Amino acid sequence: MATVVVPALDSSYGTRSFLTSFSALTLIALIAAGAWVIWSLFKPRPLDTIPTIGGSGPLSSYISSVLFMFRGWDMLQEGYQRHHDGGIFKIPMLDRWMVVLVGRKLSEELRAAPEDVFSLDQAMVDLLHLDFVFGKKVYLNPIQTHLMKTTMTKAIGAFTPDLYHECISAFEEHMPLTDSKEWKAVPCLVTASWLSTKINNRIVVGYPLCRDPDYVDLNINFIVEMFKCRMLFCLFPRFMEPILGHAATNVPSQIRRGMRLLKPVLEDRMRLLEAANGDWSQLPNDMLSWLMASVPKDETLDTMTRRLLGVNVAAIHTIAHTYCHGVFYLAANQELIAPVRKEAEEAIETDGWTKAAMGKMHLLDSFLKEVMRFNGAQAWSLNRIALKDWTFSDGTFIPKGTSIAACATPVHMDPEVYPEPEKFDAYRFYKMAERDGESGSHLAVKTGLDYLPFGHGAHACPGRFFAVNQMKLMIAHLLINYDIELETPGVMPERVWFEAAVRPNPTANILYRKRQT
Numbered sequence: 001m002a003t004v005v006v007p008a009l010d011s012s013y014g015t016r017s018f019l020t021s022f023s024a025l026t027l028i029a030l031i032a033a034g035a036w037v038i039w040s041l042f043k044p045r046p047l048d049t050i051p052t053i054g055g056s057g058p059l060s061s062y063i064s065s066v067l068f069m070f071r072g073w074d075m076l077q078e079g080y081q082r083h084h085d086g087g088i089f090k091i092p093m094l095d096r097w098m099v100v101l102v103g104r105k106l107s108e109e110l111r112a113a114p115e116d117v118f119s120l121d122q123a124m125v126d127l128l129h130l131d132f133v134f135g136k137k138v139y140l141n142p143i144q145t146h147l148m149k150t151t152m153t154k155a156i157g158a159f160t161p162d163l164y165h166e167c168i169s170a171f172e173e174h175m176p177l178t179d180s181k182e183w184k185a186v187p188c189l190v191t192a193s194w195l196s197t198k199i200n201n202r203i204v205v206g207y208p209l210c211r212d213p214d215y216v217d218l219n220i221n222f223i224v225e226m227f228k229c230r231m232l233f234c235l236f237p238r239f240m241e242p243i244l245g246h247a248a249t250n251v252p253s254q255i256r257r258g259m260r261l262l263k264p265v266l267e268d269r270m271r272l273l274e275a276a277n278g279d280w281s282q283l284p285n286d287m288l289s290w291l292m293a294s295v296p297k298d299e300t301l302d303t304m305t306r307r308l309l310g311v312n313v314a315a316i317h318t319i320a321h322t323y324c325h326g327v328f329y330l331a332a333n334q335e336l337i338a339p340v341r342k343e344a345e346e347a348i349e350t351d352g353w354t355k356a357a358m359g360k361m362h363l364l365d366s367f368l369k370e371v372m373r374f375n376g377a378q379a380w381s382l383n384r385i386a387l388k389d390w391t392f393s394d395g396t397f398i399p400k401g402t403s404i405a406a407c408a409t410p411v412h413m414d415p416e417v418y419p420e421p422e423k424f425d426a427y428r429f430y431k432m433a434e435r436d437g438e439s440g441s442h443l444a445v446k447t448g449l450d451y452l453p454f455g456h457g458a459h460a461c462p463g464r465f466f467a468v469n470q471m472k473l474m475i476a477h478l479l480i481n482y483d484i485e486l487e488t489p490g491v492m493p494e495r496v497w498f499e500a501a502v503r504p505n506p507t508a509n510i511l512y513r514k515r516q517t
């Protein structure tokens with residue numbers, strides 16, 4: 001009997017034993033996994049020694065990274081004030097820590113650090129996911145950036161009259177004038193984007209593509225797709241970007257749209273070149289022709305389209321935003337209109353609508369510089385990524401892979417740098433130039449550690465000469481032909497912050513009518 005019972009007991013015991021040992025193994029695995037998660041969340045990290053603005057724990061830093069989206073300016077200002085005498089703090093973003101420098105000494109060290117230590121290109125690739133958006137062929141061989149730095153800047157004088165013609169046409173279309181004294185309203189930021197895209201593209205792809213509504217819409221809205229990538233990709237591992245990008249963004253379809261629009265223009269130019277026996281001077285003098293002459297022989301339409309979208313991403317929104325801020329300031333401070341208008345009229349009377357005339361508009365230059373002191377596109381500047389470990393002179397260790405930047409707008413708002421910084425003074429830089437007996441060092445295009453809207457140093461924005469010239473053209477044309485007013489006179493529309501970026505109020509209107517005096 002016993003022998004019959006024992007196997008049954010054995011079998012039951014065997015199962016329990018197996019289950020018990022399975023549970024024990026599972027339990028050990030779970031404990032190990034839990035310990036690993038806790039260790040990886042709480043283990044000491046090289047950036048731990050850098051003070052944080054916001055939470056620095058695994059959960060609190062995520063909460064702070066969300067807060068940073070909406071309170072970016074306040075958090076940066078808090079960091080600047082806490083480390084006012086020079087120092088370093090860090091801010092949590094959804095997918096990274098941003099290390100931020102305060103003070104001339106450290107900012108200068110960042111600016112002057114070797115290219116193989118801190119990289120702007122790699123910072124943009126990393127932050128804006130350019131490997132997916134523009135692709136390696138574009139960012140590893142950035143011919144368009146080289147052309148913006150060289151040919152385009154040299155040609156500003158030659159193509160300013162063309163830009164002016166495009167300016168007249170774009171204003172006529174988007175702010176048509178009648179003899180009525182009644183005010184008409186247009187959304188200021190949207191209108192600014194149309195104007196800047198059309199005018200800018202006169203020297204990017206030329207007429208008539210620069211006026212094509214489909215092409216204009218594509219370039220204005222491409223940045224929205226880039227923003228989607230930025231927000232979506234930061235929630236997933238890098239290797240998933242191509243899958244997510246194709247499934248959840250319109251980047252691929254927008255590139256195809258660009259290819260469809262560019263193809264006939266490129267084909268026309270190829271025919272023109274052939275008919276001119278390869279004489280490049282017979283082609284329109286613009287970025288598209290310069291690119292055609294400079295890209296590798298096997299360049300595809302796809303890559304060419306991405307390069308041109310890249311030029312637009314750098315140029316049109318930065319100009320549109322600054323112009324729009326400027327229009328709001330002029331409308332809110334009506335007493336500025338007469339002197340700026342007078343200066344523009346005098347310059348144009350002697351030099352016509354030329355680069356030389358724009359160069360004589362010193363008050364307008366000072367005004368634009370003041371607009372950017374308040375509203376540089378980003379409250380930080382000199383955005384870089386560390387390609388190697390680096391130690392700053394104060395002993396702060398920055399490991400390879402760290403994102404880093406220097407405070408910009410907090411410097412612009414520091415009373416020790418600019419007296420009465422909260423006061424918008426269109427004459428501020430004009431008076432500084434008069435005081436110093438020369439105008440050059442206080443111009444809007446002059447960069448420095450006290451003035452960072454265009455960055456500073458080797459990578460300072462190469463498009464700034466073009467941008468300031470174009471913005472002067474647009475504002476001079478506006479003031480010479482129009483009266484402008486705000487919907488609520490004297491009350492500036494509230495600007496909008498997202499993370500460290502500021503932009504003009506997107507829904508505010510500007511009122512306009514034909515100039516009455």
Ligand code: HEM
Nearest residue numbers: 314315318319322382383453454455456459460461463467
């Ligand atoms: C108001 C208008 C503009 C503002 C505020 C602006 C601002 C900036 C800033 C802050 C940088 C980074 C500098 C650094 O980190 O040191 C930059 C770089 C750059 N900008 Fe602009 N920009 C403007 C207009 C333009 C225009 C019109 C173009 C082209 C036509 C352009 C092309 C570029 C390029 C190619 C770079 C990268 C330079 C490099 O890699 O060395 N920008 N810009």
